[in-house]
Amino acid sequence: MSLTVGVTYNLKKDVPRGENEPIDALEEFDSEETIDAIGRVLQSDGHDVVRLGGDAGLIDRLRISPVDIVFNIAEGMEGRNREAHIPALLEFLKIPYTGSDPLTLSLTLDKSMAKKVVISEGIPTPRFKKVEKMEDLRGVDHRYPLFVKLCYEGSSKGIRLNSKISDSGALRERVGWLLETYGPPVLVEEFVDGPEFTVGILGNADPVVLGVMQIEIKGSPPGEAIYSLEVKREWEEKVRYHCPPPISADLLKKIEEVALRAYRALDCRDVSRVDIRVGEDGTPYFLEVNPLPGLSPVYGDLPIMAGRMGWEYSRLIRTIFHHALKRYGMAGSDRNRAG
Ligand SMILES: Nc1ncnc2c1ncn2[C@@H]1O[C@H](COP(=O)(O)OP(=O)(O)OP(=O)(O)O)[C@@H](O)[C@H]1O
Ligand SMILES: [Mg+2]
Known part of the structure; x- marks a missing residue:
């Protein structure tokens, strides 16, 4: 039986550019070739593929073109629940979709929350502190070298070759840059130096x-x-x-x-x-x-x-x-x- 498969995604080219945004502002979003490639596989298996995109117009598109299931790769637009937005909508509409549910998508996007859960299971993960403002650095008593990154970003957004930190001066400088350039929260972690x-x-x-x-x-x-x-x-x-x-x-x-x-x-x-x-x-x-x-x-x-x-x-x-x-x-x- 052939299914009608919707594909949800956010393309780099569809995202409006802001002024003074960092060079990696669009890093998480996809390119058209990826959507084409996924669509080709599904079509070659006899399914009809409907491109649903990932903006608010998706709600109307779903009404006009009902689908049996969605292949979801949408990264979402804003906030730590952004990856969960479309899956939550699909769940509400009782439309099946590929991949994790909203709870997992939010939990894992926020690296500090994910770490709390894995720690509760005894899984080793570097010691860390979530930093919302510069004053929070006072509570950092971890072993140098440290590593600083954004708490809920991917694709190495905000991560540069100098994200490994060897002293408190560099820590202040790097955390200050991340807070100013991308906004809070920042994750300060112990650096794991093996492969x-x-x-x-x-x-x-x-x-x-x-x-x-x-x-x-x-x-x-x-x-x-x-x-x-x-x-x-x-x-x-x-x-x-x-x-x-x-x-x-x-x-x-x-x-x-x-x-x-x-x-x-x-x-x-x-x-x-x-x-x-x-x-x-x-x-x-x-x-x-x-x-x-x-x-x-x-x-x-x-x-x-x-x-x-x-x-x-x-x-x-x-x-x-x-x-x-x-x-x-x-x-x-x-x-x-x-x-
Ligand atoms: N605590 C750490 N110790 C050593 N290296 C680290 C640490 N945290 C991150 N890194 C380095 O930074 C890279 C990016 O970090 P991380 O995977 O957390 O970010 P990401 O942007 O979410 O990545 P992805 O592209 O997989 O979404 C890692 O692949 C690793 O090289
Ligand atoms: Mg990674």
Whole structure:
């Protein structure tokens, strides 16, 4: 049976530019090629694809073009609940959609809240403090070096090569810059200086690891490497991806375990990418989880990982979609089983 599948998204080109906005203001939004690529996979499986966008006009578009299910990659526009806005609307309208629910999307976008939940499950994550204003820095009693980042942003917005902090002067300077340029809150974290990995996970009742990908920044020893905005924008020259990574079976297992525990603790659905960094003592630390991982067929970390694991892009999209259909008891209408 063919389904009518809506696709929700926010495109860089549709977002109005503000005056004096930071260079990475639009970093989270998607490009048309990604929506085309997802649409092509769904169409090739016999489904009708309706582009719904991600602005308020979506409500009218849904009335005019009813859909059976939505493939959601919308990042949302404002605030820490922005990724949850469209899923909440779809939930209210009883329209099935791919990916995590509003609670998980809000919880994971706010990195400090996500960390509180993973800590409650005993999952290692760097010690941290949420900073709303400069005076809050008085309560920072953590071990240097530290790392400063925005509390609810992704795509390395606000993260630069100098986000690693080695003294209190640099801490004040960097936190001041983030508060002024982007606004609060800022997360001050202990710096984890070992190798970095990102873990792709798919599924629901019994989630499985798609792959573990080590991120090596060319020319930087692990202790200095930061997967910053500068690096992500020039990933072809600056990053070497290793998937599967050249590490011991024991470490690989520990990384997978931490990622799966975090996925479960945060109630992720269908798909997520968990970012992990290994400490000096060999402990994998949870940094954050991305329940809306970038799906660009060219530069998305998850599609790159899938490719290294021998998966075509279409298989990745199909599998995410299939997990959603299965959750809603609609899997019989999925003609091309994936997984
Ligand atoms: N506590 C930390 N210790 C060491 N490095 C860190 C720490 N926190 C973040 N980083 C570095 O900064 C990068 C970006 O951080 P993080 O993944 O939290 O941000 P993001 O912008 O949400 O990323 P994404 O693009 O995955 O959404 C990490 O990939 C890592 O290189
Ligand atoms: Mg990340």
